[in-house]
Amino acid sequence: MFYRQAGIRYTSYPAERQLWPLGIERVLMGLILALALIAPALLSPLLLSSYLLPWVIWSIAALGLNLLMGGAGQIHLGYAAVMAIGAYSATHAARAGLPFELSLLVAGLASAVIGVIFGAAALRIRGLYLAIATLAMQYIVDFAIGHIPAISGGTQATVATPTPRILGIPVEGPVGGYYIALVVCIVVTLFMLNLRRTSFGRALAAIREKDYAAEILGISAFRYKLMAFWTSSFIGGVAGAILVFCYYRSVSPEQFHLETSVQLVAMVIVGGLGSVLGTFLGAALILLAPLALSALVASLASSGLPIGSDLRAHLPLVLYGALIVGFLIAEPLGLAKLYDNARKYLLVWPFRHARS
């Protein structure tokens, strides 16, 4: 097919370690980037603001979570709380008159600091116990936001976010918001891609696989677990801020409840732990699947099946659960692995076996 490795010879180590070693893949990536850049001109405003924009933003958040779960092997069930901290601190910083760029930085730092405090639990506990500790973070942050009027603006309150200004120029509408999200998404994506070929990423992977062997190679588990939580929470905070500034345009506590955390974990697992491409695929599937499902249920309901509104409201959660369980059983490495299988098949097609 159009995929071929034969005949490619590298003459330097950096060339061998480039992100997309095959020419065809570089062309493909360039094409996707170009499409992403001109998307506002191609898509209707409705498609852009209700499908593409949330996909880009949730991909940023899921990438941040994947750094922690796939990269460093630490589970986090309270990632929505991390995003909430970023969302609220950016909103309040911007309302206090800070420029948007600095508000994003404030969001990242606030989330990183609080995220590291809860992540410190990971130094002593792992697996199921860490899951419970991060779940506690979700509830504590929910509680703190809901009960401190200075943060939430009062019970059941919604705080409007100011219009983001880049270098003093107001960026309005879904198109502006889309470009802000896209730039952040590209930066985070590049970071995640580079993780695989730098010593920092290898140190995290070493901690994930065997922490005692990592220690004996000079990698302090203490330091690197905290760094993983710090970096991941920073990305989460920025993603939360982007979400409320560019998509919701207001911030309220119910945007960041446990369901959102579960949704993010589902994106990472369905997409593929540790895979950048998988994260994008996972985010797309988790965002689109409920829409497709409710369309299906709606058509079933209109054709006379007795389906209550309760069931319809909870079906997406059932679906996330089913997807997570299904992928963990059938393909634990997620959509990324499915893509990889197809890629490897095409690399040697029409033959069946070859060293990849």
Add this chain to the structure above:
Amino acid sequence: MPRLAPTDAPALACRGIERSFGGLKALKGVDLEVRPGEIFGLVGPNGSGKTTMVNVITGFYPPNAGRVALFGDDITGLAPHAITRRGIARTFQNLALFKGMSVLDNILVGRHIHMHPSVLGTLFYWVAAVREETAHRTVVEEIIEFMQLQEIRHEPVEVVPLGLQKRVELARALAAEPRVLILDEPMAGMNQEEKEYIARFILDARDERGVSVLVIEHHMDVVMAICDRVLVLNYGETIAAGPPAEAMASPKVIEAYLGHSAARRQLRAVS
């Protein structure tokens, strides 16, 4: 950080090491001294405390009593990652390679203490990290060549046969450029040919790279062939020490391995 030590200081010196687990005294005052450039064997029956001794030296189990010194520097009670930075590397009895990473990446992790990992360095890979990665890749490629792993460098480490995995782990330890290399049963589960390969690599590592080696090994033929001196442990106590032929012929050692009557027969045969 490594500092120049007086040349007469032993590479590794342990004095009166004691360590217990609950009521079990695993080590009861063991002395051990590895001289610079020496291959030192640590032998003994199962459960005699060999691996515990290594875990004490590398900082996994801080000793209850006694001191550990590396080229004259006291390293007792330091964390394992800090001890590694002083110049000790080790391999594990049961392989401890990082699954999901290639052979090359596994060995590159061994370079960790010589690199400067950072979040910003990862984000701006093209600015500085690429040069660092390339420099260390060059070093790792030398080790890959030294250990003859060229064929498998891009394979995921978990698909490589066991004998080669042991070699990858040894390569990863050497990548840290240690002054003292500790090998915990590097030949467990190997056939004769693989054993000879590893023995050759250990000798070469000592001769070409100047490391001092502390090796735990059950294969007595190998111990006899490559070790300059040995220490025999039994139930956490030293029962013999010295050149391998002498130490292994000691009645206490024969008794520990083969029991009372064997030791008596041996004595009668000698006299």
